[in-house]
Amino acid sequence: MSTGTFESLTNKILIGIAGAEPPFECQGDYKPYSRANNAGKCGILKKQAAFVSMLPNDKYLREERKKFLEMLGKSGHWDFERFMHGEAEKVNAKFLAEKYFLARYNTEKGYKELEKDQARVEENKKKRIRMTDRILRPYLNQYQPPEERILISQNITFNELDPIPVYCDMTAKLEDLVIPKTLAFDYTDCNFVNRELEPELVEAVEMSLDPRNHIKCECDGKNILCYENEDCPCYKMNKDMQALRSVNNTEPPCEFNCGFACSDACGCKGRCYNNALLLPHRFLFPLEIFRSDSVIGFQVMCPVFIPAGTPILEFNGEILELGTLNKLGPLYNEHIAYSLQCSFSDDTDFRNFFNQLNFADEYKEVLTNLYRKKEFWIDPMNFGNVGRMISHSCCPNLEVLRVYRKSLSPAHVSLVMVAIEDIYPRTPFSFDYGPKYKIDSKRSLQNYCRCGLFSCQGKGNQNEEFKKLDTFNMALIIQKLHKMRRDAYERNVKRKD
Numbered sequence: 001m002s003t004g005t006f007e008s009l010t011n012k013i014l015i016g017i018a019g020a021e022p023p024f025e026c027q028g029d030y031k032p033y034s035r036a037n038n039a040g041k042c043g044i045l046k047k048q049a050a051f052v053s054m055l056p057n058d059k060y061l062r063e064e065r066k067k068f069l070e071m072l073g074k075s076g077h078w079d080f081e082r083f084m085h086g087e088a089e090k091v092n093a094k095f096l097a098e099k100y101f102l103a104r105y106n107t108e109k110g111y112k113e114l115e116k117d118q119a120r121v122e123e124n125k126k127k128r129i130r131m132t133d134r135i136l137r138p139y140l141n142q143y144q145p146p147e148e149r150i151l152i153s154q155n156i157t158f159n160e161l162d163p164i165p166v167y168c169d170m171t172a173k174l175e176d177l178v179i180p181k182t183l184a185f186d187y188t189d190c191n192f193v194n195r196e197l198e199p200e201l202v203e204a205v206e207m208s209l210d211p212r213n214h215i216k217c218e219c220d221g222k223n224i225l226c227y228e229n230e231d232c233p234c235y236k237m238n239k240d241m242q243a244l245r246s247v248n249n250t251e252p253p254c255e256f257n258c259g260f261a262c263s264d265a266c267g268c269k270g271r272c273y274n275n276a277l278l279l280p281h282r283f284l285f286p287l288e289i290f291r292s293d294s295v296i297g298f299q300v301m302c303p304v305f306i307p308a309g310t311p312i313l314e315f316n317g318e319i320l321e322l323g324t325l326n327k328l329g330p331l332y333n334e335h336i337a338y339s340l341q342c343s344f345s346d347d348t349d350f351r352n353f354f355n356q357l358n359f360a361d362e363y364k365e366v367l368t369n370l371y372r373k374k375e376f377w378i379d380p381m382n383f384g385n386v387g388r389m390i391s392h393s394c395c396p397n398l399e400v401l402r403v404y405r406k407s408l409s410p411a412h413v414s415l416v417m418v419a420i421e422d423i424y425p426r427t428p429f430s431f432d433y434g435p436k437y438k439i440d441s442k443r444s445l446q447n448y449c450r451c452g453l454f455s456c457q458g459k460g461n462q463n464e465e466f467k468k469l470d471t472f473n474m475a476l477i478i479q480k481l482h483k484m485r486r487d488a489y490e491r492n493v494k495r496k497d
């Protein structure tokens with residue numbers, strides 16, 4: 001592995017050579033770990049793995065909640081336990097039902113089917129399916145780990161501000177523990193671009209430093225609040241970009257798709273509600289990585305409640321063009337299975353959008369080239385963060401939001417994972433890997449999916465009725481599941497030991 005340094009050109013966009021020191025204060029044995037190759041890393045993890053005894057599940061969750069609320073009390077007055085109720089819950093269930101419905105299809109066919117389905121709502125209402133608590137209980141989707149777990153790493157991030165433990169719940173004896181090589185990567189909490197591999201992208205980042213080519217506001221974040229100020233250039237840009245929405249209709253529709261956030265270059269320093277990265281960059285949520293199924297592999301969950309609409313974490317890695325990924329040869333499939341696309345070559349709307357802005361002509365030209373015939377991906381395979389462990393689901397609880405800061409090159413994109421429903425403690429995080437993944441991936445998840453949720457399209461879901469549900473009945477099931485989870489949570493929270 002090569003070593004080198006990173007130059008921080010703009011906040012959280014690093015240009016450098018893979019293998020450099022991470023941009024945070026790392027603790028513990030980061031250096032020997034990062035210098036080891038894949039097999040060496042697995043060896044280090046295997047050596048340090050040990051059984052640990054946990055508190056009984058309910059008690060553990062109550063303790064975590066208490067700690068979390070105390071921590072929030074110190075840093076602000078957020079009301080983090082706003083559950084979805086009433087009309088808001090109905091609207092959310094309808095939105096989720098449409099998403100799950102579309103997850104059945106690989107292509108635009110889904111949209112046509114959705115239109116037909118919407119036309120049949122009245123008819124569908126007459127065909128309500130029977131769903132008792134007993135039928136729905138297997139789909140509550142809350143993982144209950146054993147009280148004895150193998151702790152593989154106390155903190156895979158090596159950053160004490162963002163501690164994330166890794167557990168394996170599959171093995172009875174330490175000698176039998178296998179550390180899959182997918183766990184052997186270097187942790188990064190920001191995206192970076194390799195100057196040698198992506199010179200054009202680096203050129204764009206350098207040009208974006210010219211004041212004509214970046215966007216920032218002068219709001220002070222106290223008397224003038226960005227999200228209340230119609231003239232805030234960042235907020236205006238955010239609204240315009242949200243209006244662009246989904247690209248070329250192959251992705252399911254989503255509330256959040258594209259946006260623009262305030263940053264450290266602004267008067268508000270990005271400490272405002274027009275910054276979807278505000279919470280993710282505070283590493284607010286106590287996350288945990290666990291492995292309980294050898295097929296799905298590692299997954300991510302949180303021991304505290306997260307309300308719908310919360311931006312939880314950023315997906316980090318190396319920004320690479322598809323052509324560069326193609327040059328990986330036999331490793332291509334592995335990398336692409338972990339990577340997320342952050343720019344689209346067929347995005348004419350986006351090209352028209354930035355060409356109308358007041359950027360310098362040369363910069364617009366560079367941007368146009370970067371968004372024509374090229375697509376950039378964030379590849380977390382060698383350098384990544386906890387986002388790379390999030391699994392696919394046909395009923396996901398996260399949505400990926402594409403947020404730009406400072407300027408509009410593909411290197412200015414952050415992929416933010418936002419909760420699209422209330423997420424109860426120890427529910428595995430998931431998002432829909434999307435139609436492309438289903439087609440490209442070696443083991444198409446269309447057949448293979450093990451998310452195990454009620455509308456899962458995988459072979460494991462034997463409930464054919466649930467697989468074919470219309471959106472009306474799906475929405476009813478979603479509401480009922482939400483209520484069951486909420487009731488169980490409230491019972492647990494109120495219980496005294």
Ligand SMILES: C[S@@+](CC[C@H](N)C(=O)[O-])C[C@H]1O[C@@H](n2cnc3c(N)ncnc32)[C@H](O)[C@@H]1O
Pocket residue numbers: 182183295296297298299337338339388389390391392393445448449450451
């Ligand atoms: C981005 S990785 C997720 C992290 C991975 N689980 C690990 O252990 O490194 C994607 C891979 O996880 C597995 N996976 C994710 N979601 C799955 C699902 N719903 N069913 C089966 N396998 C899944 C598949 O092997 C997939 O190629």
